[in-house]
Amino acid sequence: MAAMAMKKLAKKAEKKAPWRRSKNSPAKAPANQKKTGRNAGLELDPKRIEELLKRLQAAYPNAECALHHRNAWELLVATILSAQCTDARVNMVTPSLFRKFPTPAAFAGASLPAIEEEIRSTGFYHNKAKSISGAAKRVVSEFGGKVPEAMPELLTLPGVARKTANVVLGVAFKKAEGIVVDTHVLRLSHRLGLTRAEDPKKVEEDLMRIIPRNHWIAFSHEMIHHGRQICIARKPKCAECPLETLCNAPDKTWSSH
Numbered sequence: 001m002a003a004m005a006m007k008k009l010a011k012k013a014e015k016k017a018p019w020r021r022s023k024n025s026p027a028k029a030p031a032n033q034k035k036t037g038r039n040a041g042l043e044l045d046p047k048r049i050e051e052l053l054k055r056l057q058a059a060y061p062n063a064e065c066a067l068h069h070r071n072a073w074e075l076l077v078a079t080i081l082s083a084q085c086t087d088a089r090v091n092m093v094t095p096s097l098f099r100k101f102p103t104p105a106a107f108a109g110a111s112l113p114a115i116e117e118e119i120r121s122t123g124f125y126h127n128k129a130k131s132i133s134g135a136a137k138r139v140v141s142e143f144g145g146k147v148p149e150a151m152p153e154l155l156t157l158p159g160v161a162r163k164t165a166n167v168v169l170g171v172a173f174k175k176a177e178g179i180v181v182d183t184h185v186l187r188l189s190h191r192l193g194l195t196r197a198e199d200p201k202k203v204e205e206d207l208m209r210i211i212p213r214n215h216w217i218a219f220s221h222e223m224i225h226h227g228r229q230i231c232i233a234r235k236p237k238c239a240e241c242p243l244e245t246l247c248n249a250p251d252k253t254w255s256s257h
């Protein structure tokens, strides 16, 4: 019974996210990959990874963070606002938000309803306002009004987990402390056979093990751009994809091999 229930659950998960790889995926596992253990079904040949990075870089030579910002604080706020919201929507909201509250101190002194009023259209605005207000208060009281430049300190700010911290560190401070794992990076990492983990922290650890550190910042942006433009969640545009010959995703829409 338990086995049947597990099978049903697995089928349901596969239907919801067909890009997820089971232990037995991909359909055509490269001959040189490990077939057992934690790497079973993954495609981690360093030469292949090197080629993936090369092609991503060639396809998106100027990949940058799409969130408009003028400093680390504004980027932190914009990243908090971008949860479950498009970057375009965030970019529509932030000019007026930062005009009204130009510094962390201004946010710290603002009431929650005043912040909520400005960010309502980004969704989940109660929680986002709480996070921004809490982060502003802590930046002012503990860090002299400046966004800290280290991962452990950033993680003490309300509403800031590794994804936001990695965006701020990589984009604002050019520090490669980790790899941004958002919904696009998660989906593409599965399709490209780079991880089987579901938890973003574990996905990030897997990626950090196989991607050379000097590529971490660019890799995040390139994967996000690729996920938005070509490797979209439903019906990826495989016929147009520069990574196609390297990809054995279970839900490819076209294949040359």
Ligand code: SF4
Residues within 6 Å of the ligand: 191, 192, 230, 231, 232, 236, 237, 238, 239, 241, 242, 243, 244, 247, 248, 249, 251, 252, 253
């Ligand atoms: S071939 Fe298709 S599934 Fe694979 S990375 Fe490209 S768009 Fe995504």
